[in-house]
Amino acid sequence: MDAYARLKELGLRLPEVPEPRGMFQPVTQVGNLVxxxxxxxxxxxxxxxxxxxxxxxxxxxxxxxxxxxxxxLAVLEGYLGDLNRVKRPVKLLGFVNAAPDFTQQPAVINGAxxxxxxxxxxxxxxxxxxxxxxxxxxNITCEIEAIFxxxx
Amino acid sequence: MDAYARLKELGLRLPEVPEPRGMFQPVTQVGNLVxxxxxxxxxxxxxxxxxxxxxxxxxxxxxxxxxxxxxxLAVLEGYLGDLNRVKRPVKLLGFVNAAPDFTQQPAVINGAxxxxxxxxxxxxxxxxxxxxxxxxxxNITCEIEAIFxxxx
Amino acid sequence: MDAYARLKELGLRLPEVPEPRGMFQPVTQVGNLVxxxxxxxxxxxxxxxxxxxxxxxxxxxxxxxxxxxxxxLAVLEGYLGDLNRVKRPVKLLGFVNAAPDFTQQPAVINGAxxxxxxxxxxxxxxxxxxxxxxxxxxNITCEIEAIFxxxx
Numbered sequence: 184m185d186a187y188a189r190l191k192e193l194g195l196r197l198p199e200v201p202e203p204r205g206m207f208q209p210v211t212q213v214g215n216l217v218x219x220x221x222x223x224x225x226x227x228x229x230x231x232x233x234x235x236x237x238x239x240x241x242x243x244x245x246x247x248x249x250x251x252x253x254x255x256l257a258v259l260e261g262y263l264g265d266l267n268r269v270k271r272p273v274k275l276l277g278f279v280n281a282a283p284d285f286t287q288q289p290a291v292i293n294g295a296x297x298x299x300x301x302x303x304x305x306x307x308x309x310x311x312x313x314x315x316x317x318x319x320x321x322n323i324t325c326e327i328e329a330i331f332x333x334x335x
Numbered sequence: 336m337d338a339y340a341r342l343k344e345l346g347l348r349l350p351e352v353p354e355p356r357g358m359f360q361p362v363t364q365v366g367n368l369v370x371x372x373x374x375x376x377x378x379x380x381x382x383x384x385x386x387x388x389x390x391x392x393x394x395x396x397x398x399x400x401x402x403x404x405x406x407x408l409a410v411l412e413g414y415l416g417d418l419n420r421v422k423r424p425v426k427l428l429g430f431v432n433a434a435p436d437f438t439q440q441p442a443v444i445n446g447a448x449x450x451x452x453x454x455x456x457x458x459x460x461x462x463x464x465x466x467x468x469x470x471x472x473x474n475i476t477c478e479i480e481a482i483f484x485x486x487x
Numbered sequence: 488m489d490a491y492a493r494l495k496e497l498g499l500r501l502p503e504v505p506e507p508r509g510m511f512q513p514v515t516q517v518g519n520l521v522x523x524x525x526x527x528x529x530x531x532x533x534x535x536x537x538x539x540x541x542x543x544x545x546x547x548x549x550x551x552x553x554x555x556x557x558x559x560l561a562v563l564e565g566y567l568g569d570l571n572r573v574k575r576p577v578k579l580l581g582f583v584n585a586a587p588d589f590t591q592q593p594a595v596i597n598g599a600x601x602x603x604x605x606x607x608x609x610x611x612x613x614x615x616x617x618x619x620x621x622x623x624x625x626n627i628t629c630e631i632e633a634i635f636x637x638x639x
Contacts, residue, residue: 205593206600207615211577213520213636216365218578221616234587236470273363274370276480278618281470283386288472289357296358311359312373312480314430315470318540318585318619320592328580328616332365368517388622425515426522428632433622435538440624441509448510463511464525464632466582467622484517 186266189302198226200261201254204320209258215335216273217262221328222254223320231324236285244279244324248294251277251327255295256302263333270332272299272309278326281315288313295327338418341454350378352413353406356472361410367487368425369414373480374406375472383476388437396476400429400446403479407447408454415485422484424451424461430478433467440465447479490570493606502530504565505558508624513562519639520577521566525632526558527624535628540589548628552581552598555631559599560606567637574636576603576613582630585619592617599631 190197201222203209209220224231224247231247233239239247260266277292279285292313299307319326342349353374355361363370376383376399383399385391391399412418429444431437444465451459471478494501505526507513515522528535528551535551537543543551564570581596583589596617603611623630 205615205617206597206604207579208612209614211575211612211614213577218614218634220578220614221618271363273365274372275359276616278616279470280619283469283621284474285470286472286474288470293358300358308360308363310361310363310370310372311357312428312430312478313357313472314373314468314478315432315472316618317435317469317621318583318587318589318592320590320617320619322588322590326616326618330370423515425517426524427511431622435622436626437622438624438626440622445510452510460512460515462513462515462522462524463509464580464582464630465509465624466525466620466630467584467624469587469621482522 186302193301197257197260198253200257210262215333217331217333219255219258219329221326222251223323224250224325225323226250226253232322233324234280234282235291235324236282239324241287241290244291245294247324248292249298251325252295252298255329259331268333270334271306273330273332275309275311275327275329277313278316278319280319280324285315288315291325338454345453349409349412350405352409362414367485369483369485371407371410371481373478374403375475376402376477377475378402378405384474385476386432386434387443387476388434391476393439393442396443397446399476400444401450403477404447404450407481411483420485422486423458425482425484427461427463427479427481429465430468430471431465432471432476437467440467443477490606497605501561501564502557504561514566519637521635521637523559523562523633525630526555527627528554528629529627530554530557536626537628538584538586539595539628540586543628545591545594548595549598551628552596553602555629556599556602559633563635572637574638575610577634577636579613579615579631579633581617582620582623583617584623584628589619592619595629
């Protein structure tokens, strides 16, 4: 199914590609794999910040994870020129800025995984790890890096 | 050497494949590489939880890392149908739920690496990073993700 | 450009290859990709330790990230025999041992990324994530793992 039609059905728009906030580029490619630099839980004026389990709620953090994935998809589209060249996500690594006693990291990162399943269907299935970290850049609540497989 | 004979010599049995506790699948494959989602330090009724250096000991955490690896091997066997199709582990990333002043993350993850060396001999050698994280799902003590190379 | 001439211009020398402090090897290769185990912020008698944002400054941490990269390059040279066989860095994952309210992880890991750009020019561009972790082995301030592409 066409990725853009599906995005429209989901009522979603890809954000602007975020400018890298450091000396890196958002994507590198080796063969048909693309390695995507970690993207954070913000877009335009919408920032999801703070430690989940302390001042940020699970629901806010899930929205943050969805923002991370929208940013990753925006990077992919900017790089590939056409989001339909995405074959599938291979692997996510989700970092959750969490209080030391927080235990629901998988539920947070589901906010990103759900979007992949909604957008790509069966092809959206992926491997994943979700961990709690002590701090993140700009005090964002989530950061997610990813490996995707693309078509030629 | 046959992986099952070796497991038996080591007095080990593979656990049931853990159900993913989130919207992901335990493995994806690209060519001859398999990406394994992070597996945690529990199996059946045996749970290794808590922060090492605070309420959990180094020895307990090492047993936890071994449980992570047994779970990863169970996933591999379930996916491949035959553990002898494992060519070698390529890379581990070990997350240790640790007190802020804990400094022995490599010793913890050795509990997983030792099992790979015991099971696969020279072919069990692998690259690895071991870090201390602020929190993990369900308060488990360790989580390990991995990339393995397999034969056709 | 010759990597050794460029190192000399930069006034840098590769350190001794660090001995792995655990049951792993510093590098594994799959095809033309090499996976490098995490290297820490120390070299010989120079150790950068402590949590940045608490007792360690941003500038010290950046120097620590540079040490991590020098160690990674030393591992590459030891493995490849010739640093000119490096085609390019593909992906870094930078772990910063940080106070819970520290927010400048990208600026820390720039200490490593800058060295890649200085050494390899355009070919030194890479994808990257930079996160704050709760603790690291031996209380080092930074640890960086990497994937590089090499020539035959």
